[in-house]
Amino acid sequence: MSDSPAGRLQALFEGHRLTPTQRRIAHCMVRRAADAPFLSSVELAELAGVSQPSVTRFAVALGFDGYPALRRHLREVAPPGPATPAGEAEGGHNEYQQAVLAEIENLRHLAGLLADPAPVERAGRLLAGSRPLLVLGLRAASSQARGFAYFAAKVHPDVRLLDEGGSMLTDRIDAAVRAGATALLCFALPRHPREVVEALEYARAAGLTVVTVAESAFAPVAAHSDLLIPAAVGTGLAFDTACAPMLLGRVLLEAMADELPDAQARLEQFDAKAAERGLFVE
Secondary structure (H helix, E strand, O other), X not given: OOOOHHHHHHHHHOOOOOOHHHHHHHHHHHHOOOOHHHOOHHHHHHHHOOOHHHHHHHHHHOOOOOHHHHHHHHHHHOOOOOOOOOOEOHHHOXXXXXXXXXXXXXXXXXXXXXXXXXXXXXXXXXXXXXXXXEEEOOHHXXXXXXXHHHHXXXXXXXXXXXOOOOOHHHHHHHHHHHHOOOEEEEEEOOOOOHHHHHHHHHHHHOOOEEEEEEOOOOOOOHHHOOEEEEOOOEOOOXXXXXXXXXXXXXXXXXXXXXXXXXXXXXXXXXXXXXXXXXXXXX
16 A cells, blocks of 8 residues: 555554444545545544434544544644545546456455365365265355355255245254254355354354354354364455455365365266256357
8 A cells, every 4th residue: 555645544443333324424534535534523424424423433443532533633643745536446447447446356365275285185185075065155144155056056965045034044063963064154244243153153063164254263163163264354445345265166166076086077068968958048
Protein backbone atom coordinates (compact mmCIF):
# COMPACT_ATOMS: atom_id res chain seq x y z
CA MET A 1 0.00 0.00 0.00
CA SER A 2 1.49 3.36 -1.00
CA ASP A 3 2.39 6.04 1.52
CA SER A 4 -0.46 8.34 0.58
CA PRO A 5 -3.57 9.57 2.45
CA ALA A 6 -5.67 6.79 0.93
CA GLY A 7 -2.96 4.22 1.55
CA ARG A 8 -2.61 5.16 5.19
CA LEU A 9 -6.36 5.04 5.65
CA GLN A 10 -6.54 1.60 4.07
CA ALA A 11 -3.78 0.41 6.40
CA LEU A 12 -5.79 1.69 9.37
CA PHE A 13 -8.80 -0.41 8.36
CA GLU A 14 -6.90 -3.60 7.58
CA GLY A 15 -7.10 -6.32 10.21
CA HIS A 16 -10.52 -5.24 11.47
CA ARG A 17 -13.57 -7.36 10.78
CA LEU A 18 -16.07 -4.72 9.72
CA THR A 19 -19.76 -5.09 8.99
CA PRO A 20 -21.02 -4.26 5.48
CA THR A 21 -22.23 -0.86 6.73
CA GLN A 22 -18.86 -0.15 8.32
CA ARG A 23 -17.07 -1.13 5.14
CA ARG A 24 -19.23 1.29 3.25
CA ILE A 25 -18.01 4.04 5.56
CA ALA A 26 -14.40 2.88 5.16
CA HIS A 27 -14.70 2.89 1.36
CA CYS A 28 -16.15 6.38 1.43
CA MET A 29 -13.27 7.61 3.56
CA VAL A 30 -10.67 6.06 1.25
CA ARG A 31 -12.32 7.67 -1.77
CA ARG A 32 -12.35 11.02 0.04
CA ALA A 33 -8.98 10.53 1.73
CA ALA A 34 -7.96 14.18 1.48
CA ASP A 35 -11.18 15.37 3.14
CA ALA A 36 -11.69 12.53 5.65
CA PRO A 37 -9.75 14.06 8.58
CA PHE A 38 -11.97 17.15 8.45
CA LEU A 39 -15.42 15.62 7.99
CA SER A 40 -17.88 15.68 10.86
CA SER A 41 -19.68 12.45 11.71
CA VAL A 42 -22.86 13.90 10.17
CA GLU A 43 -21.06 14.85 6.95
CA LEU A 44 -19.40 11.42 6.69
CA ALA A 45 -22.73 9.70 7.31
CA GLU A 46 -24.35 11.68 4.51
CA LEU A 47 -21.52 10.94 2.08
CA ALA A 48 -21.56 7.23 2.88
CA GLY A 49 -25.35 7.00 2.93
CA VAL A 50 -25.52 5.63 6.48
CA SER A 51 -26.79 6.88 9.82
CA GLN A 52 -24.71 9.06 12.14
CA PRO A 53 -24.76 6.39 14.91
CA SER A 54 -23.28 3.96 12.37
CA VAL A 55 -20.28 6.28 12.01
CA THR A 56 -19.85 6.28 15.78
CA ARG A 57 -20.01 2.48 15.92
CA PHE A 58 -17.50 2.36 13.07
CA ALA A 59 -15.01 4.41 15.08
CA VAL A 60 -15.49 2.19 18.12
CA ALA A 61 -14.96 -0.93 15.96
CA LEU A 62 -11.57 0.51 15.00
CA GLY A 63 -10.65 0.81 18.69
CA PHE A 64 -11.38 4.50 19.30
CA ASP A 65 -13.54 5.99 22.04
CA GLY A 66 -15.70 7.67 19.42
CA TYR A 67 -15.60 9.48 16.11
CA PRO A 68 -13.83 12.63 17.47
CA ALA A 69 -10.92 10.42 18.59
CA LEU A 70 -10.81 8.76 15.19
CA ARG A 71 -10.80 12.13 13.42
CA ARG A 72 -7.94 13.39 15.61
CA HIS A 73 -6.00 10.25 14.72
CA LEU A 74 -6.70 10.75 11.03
CA ARG A 75 -5.27 14.26 11.13
CA GLU A 76 -2.03 12.76 12.46
CA VAL A 77 -1.66 9.71 10.18
CA ALA A 78 -3.41 10.88 7.01
CA PRO A 79 -2.60 14.54 6.46
CA PRO A 80 -4.16 16.19 3.42
CA GLY A 81 -2.79 15.18 0.03
CA PRO A 82 -3.92 15.67 -3.55
CA ALA A 83 -7.64 15.13 -3.76
CA THR A 84 -8.72 11.87 -5.33
CA PRO A 85 -11.56 12.21 -7.84
CA ALA A 86 -14.80 10.59 -6.75
CA GLY A 87 -14.85 6.90 -7.69
CA GLU A 88 -11.09 6.75 -8.26
CA ALA A 89 -8.59 5.13 -5.93
CA GLU A 90 -4.84 4.52 -5.79
CA GLY A 91 -3.00 4.13 -9.10
CA GLY A 92 -5.91 5.44 -11.14
CA HIS A 93 -8.00 2.34 -10.38
CA ASN A 94 -11.58 2.74 -9.19
CA GLU A 95 -12.92 0.72 -6.27
CA TYR A 96 -14.27 -2.04 -8.52
CA GLN A 97 -10.91 -2.48 -10.23
CA GLN A 98 -9.21 -2.45 -6.85
CA ALA A 99 -11.45 -5.29 -5.69
CA VAL A 100 -10.53 -7.36 -8.77
CA LEU A 101 -6.82 -6.66 -8.34
CA ALA A 102 -7.04 -7.68 -4.67
CA GLU A 103 -8.65 -10.98 -5.69
CA ILE A 104 -5.88 -11.58 -8.21
CA GLU A 105 -3.40 -11.11 -5.38
CA ASN A 106 -5.35 -13.60 -3.25
CA LEU A 107 -5.11 -16.13 -6.08
CA ARG A 108 -1.36 -15.53 -6.39
CA HIS A 109 -1.04 -16.21 -2.67
CA LEU A 110 -3.02 -19.43 -3.04
CA ALA A 111 -0.78 -20.50 -5.94
CA GLY A 112 2.23 -20.01 -3.70
CA LEU A 113 0.62 -22.04 -0.94
CA LEU A 114 -0.06 -24.90 -3.36
CA ALA A 115 3.64 -25.15 -4.18
CA ASP A 116 3.56 -27.75 -1.41
CA PRO A 117 0.80 -30.13 -2.56
CA ALA A 118 1.00 -32.37 0.51
CA PRO A 119 -1.90 -30.81 2.49
CA VAL A 120 -4.24 -30.93 -0.53
CA GLU A 121 -3.21 -34.49 -1.35
CA ARG A 122 -3.84 -35.53 2.25
CA ALA A 123 -7.24 -33.84 2.12
CA GLY A 124 -8.03 -35.66 -1.13
CA ARG A 125 -7.32 -39.03 0.49
CA LEU A 126 -9.46 -38.21 3.52
CA LEU A 127 -12.41 -37.05 1.42
CA ALA A 128 -12.22 -39.93 -1.03
CA GLY A 129 -12.10 -42.47 1.78
CA SER A 130 -15.20 -41.21 3.59
CA ARG A 131 -18.45 -43.02 2.67
CA PRO A 132 -20.59 -40.99 3.00
CA LEU A 133 -18.76 -37.68 2.71
CA LEU A 134 -20.21 -34.70 4.58
CA VAL A 135 -19.82 -31.19 3.13
CA LEU A 136 -20.69 -28.33 5.49
CA GLY A 137 -21.19 -24.65 4.68
CA LEU A 138 -23.65 -22.25 6.30
CA ARG A 139 -24.70 -18.70 5.43
CA ALA A 140 -21.97 -17.00 3.35
CA ALA A 141 -20.19 -20.32 2.82
CA SER A 142 -23.27 -22.23 1.69
CA SER A 143 -22.65 -21.50 -2.00
CA GLN A 144 -19.08 -22.83 -1.72
CA ALA A 145 -20.29 -26.03 -0.06
CA ARG A 146 -23.13 -26.47 -2.54
CA GLY A 147 -20.83 -26.04 -5.53
CA PHE A 148 -18.34 -28.56 -4.16
CA ALA A 149 -21.08 -31.09 -3.36
CA TYR A 150 -22.63 -30.72 -6.82
CA PHE A 151 -19.44 -31.70 -8.62
CA ALA A 152 -18.25 -34.17 -5.98
CA ALA A 153 -21.44 -36.19 -6.41
CA LYS A 154 -20.38 -36.92 -10.01
CA VAL A 155 -17.34 -38.89 -8.86
CA HIS A 156 -18.01 -39.79 -5.20
CA PRO A 157 -20.69 -42.42 -4.44
CA ASP A 158 -22.26 -40.69 -1.44
CA VAL A 159 -22.01 -36.95 -0.79
CA ARG A 160 -24.23 -35.33 1.83
CA LEU A 161 -24.58 -31.56 1.83
CA LEU A 162 -25.10 -29.70 5.11
CA ASP A 163 -26.05 -26.15 4.14
CA GLU A 164 -28.81 -25.47 6.67
CA GLY A 165 -28.39 -25.02 10.39
CA GLY A 166 -30.85 -25.78 13.16
CA SER A 167 -31.40 -28.67 15.51
CA MET A 168 -31.34 -31.24 12.69
CA LEU A 169 -27.72 -30.46 11.81
CA THR A 170 -26.35 -32.72 14.54
CA ASP A 171 -28.95 -35.37 13.65
CA ARG A 172 -27.61 -35.47 10.10
CA ILE A 173 -24.03 -35.72 11.36
CA ASP A 174 -25.06 -38.63 13.59
CA ALA A 175 -26.81 -40.37 10.68
CA ALA A 176 -23.72 -40.02 8.48
CA VAL A 177 -21.45 -41.41 11.20
CA ARG A 178 -23.76 -44.40 11.62
CA ALA A 179 -23.59 -44.93 7.84
CA GLY A 180 -19.78 -45.04 7.97
CA ALA A 181 -18.63 -41.43 7.41
CA THR A 182 -15.08 -40.71 8.48
CA ALA A 183 -14.54 -37.16 7.21
CA LEU A 184 -16.28 -33.81 6.93
CA LEU A 185 -15.27 -30.98 4.60
CA CYS A 186 -16.17 -27.54 5.90
CA PHE A 187 -16.20 -24.26 4.03
CA ALA A 188 -16.01 -21.50 6.64
CA LEU A 189 -16.08 -17.85 5.57
CA PRO A 190 -16.54 -14.60 7.50
CA ARG A 191 -18.63 -13.80 9.38
CA HIS A 192 -18.36 -17.18 11.08
CA PRO A 193 -21.69 -18.53 12.38
CA ARG A 194 -21.55 -19.93 15.88
CA GLU A 195 -23.42 -22.98 14.55
CA VAL A 196 -20.48 -23.89 12.32
CA VAL A 197 -18.00 -23.86 15.21
CA GLU A 198 -20.38 -25.94 17.32
CA ALA A 199 -21.03 -28.37 14.44
CA LEU A 200 -17.30 -28.94 13.91
CA GLU A 201 -16.77 -29.51 17.61
CA TYR A 202 -19.62 -32.03 17.58
CA ALA A 203 -18.34 -33.74 14.43
CA ARG A 204 -14.88 -34.29 15.85
CA ALA A 205 -16.33 -35.61 19.09
CA ALA A 206 -18.31 -38.07 16.95
CA GLY A 207 -15.06 -39.31 15.43
CA LEU A 208 -15.00 -37.43 12.12
CA THR A 209 -11.82 -35.95 10.67
CA VAL A 210 -12.49 -32.31 9.78
CA VAL A 211 -10.94 -30.72 6.69
CA THR A 212 -11.61 -26.98 6.53
CA VAL A 213 -11.28 -24.27 3.91
CA ALA A 214 -11.17 -20.91 5.72
CA GLU A 215 -9.86 -17.43 5.04
CA SER A 216 -7.04 -17.75 7.55
CA ALA A 217 -5.24 -20.27 9.72
CA PHE A 218 -6.38 -18.10 12.62
CA ALA A 219 -10.10 -18.30 11.82
CA PRO A 220 -12.41 -19.32 14.71
CA VAL A 221 -12.87 -22.77 13.15
CA ALA A 222 -9.15 -23.57 13.26
CA ALA A 223 -9.27 -25.04 16.76
CA HIS A 224 -11.90 -27.53 15.61
CA SER A 225 -10.20 -28.61 12.37
CA ASP A 226 -7.78 -31.48 11.82
CA LEU A 227 -6.55 -30.02 8.53
CA LEU A 228 -7.14 -26.38 7.61
CA ILE A 229 -6.10 -25.01 4.22
CA PRO A 230 -6.37 -21.20 4.03
CA ALA A 231 -7.65 -19.21 1.06
CA ALA A 232 -8.01 -15.47 1.55
CA VAL A 233 -11.25 -13.62 0.91
CA GLY A 234 -11.46 -10.16 -0.62
CA THR A 235 -12.69 -7.39 1.64
CA GLY A 236 -12.56 -4.45 -0.77
CA LEU A 237 -16.32 -4.34 -1.38
CA ALA A 238 -19.27 -4.13 0.97
CA PHE A 239 -19.53 -7.94 0.91
CA ASP A 240 -16.64 -10.40 0.91
CA THR A 241 -15.51 -11.93 -2.37
CA ALA A 242 -14.39 -15.57 -2.31
CA CYS A 243 -12.62 -16.42 -5.57
CA ALA A 244 -9.68 -18.10 -3.81
CA PRO A 245 -11.85 -20.35 -1.56
CA MET A 246 -13.90 -21.38 -4.60
CA LEU A 247 -10.78 -22.28 -6.59
CA LEU A 248 -9.34 -24.16 -3.62
CA GLY A 249 -12.58 -26.15 -3.49
CA ARG A 250 -12.05 -27.19 -7.14
CA VAL A 251 -8.45 -28.13 -6.35
CA LEU A 252 -9.70 -30.35 -3.52
CA LEU A 253 -12.18 -31.92 -5.94
CA GLU A 254 -9.29 -32.77 -8.27
CA ALA A 255 -7.26 -34.25 -5.42
CA MET A 256 -10.25 -36.30 -4.25
CA ALA A 257 -11.00 -37.56 -7.78
CA ASP A 258 -7.35 -38.65 -8.13
CA GLU A 259 -7.90 -40.92 -5.12
CA LEU A 260 -11.13 -42.48 -6.49
CA PRO A 261 -10.24 -45.29 -8.93
CA ASP A 262 -13.62 -45.19 -10.66
CA ALA A 263 -13.89 -41.37 -10.91
CA GLN A 264 -13.18 -41.25 -14.65
CA ALA A 265 -15.62 -44.06 -15.37
CA ARG A 266 -18.32 -42.24 -13.41
CA LEU A 267 -17.72 -39.04 -15.37
CA GLU A 268 -17.87 -40.86 -18.69
CA GLN A 269 -21.09 -42.59 -17.63
CA PHE A 270 -22.62 -39.24 -16.71
CA ASP A 271 -21.61 -37.72 -20.03
CA ALA A 272 -23.16 -40.63 -21.92
CA LYS A 273 -26.45 -40.38 -20.05
CA ALA A 274 -26.49 -36.59 -20.42
CA ALA A 275 -26.11 -36.98 -24.18
CA GLU A 276 -28.93 -39.55 -24.27
CA ARG A 277 -31.25 -37.24 -22.37
CA GLY A 278 -30.21 -34.11 -24.24
CA LEU A 279 -29.43 -32.32 -20.99
CA PHE A 280 -27.18 -29.69 -22.46
CA VAL A 281 -27.47 -27.42 -25.48
CA GLU A 282 -24.52 -27.93 -27.81
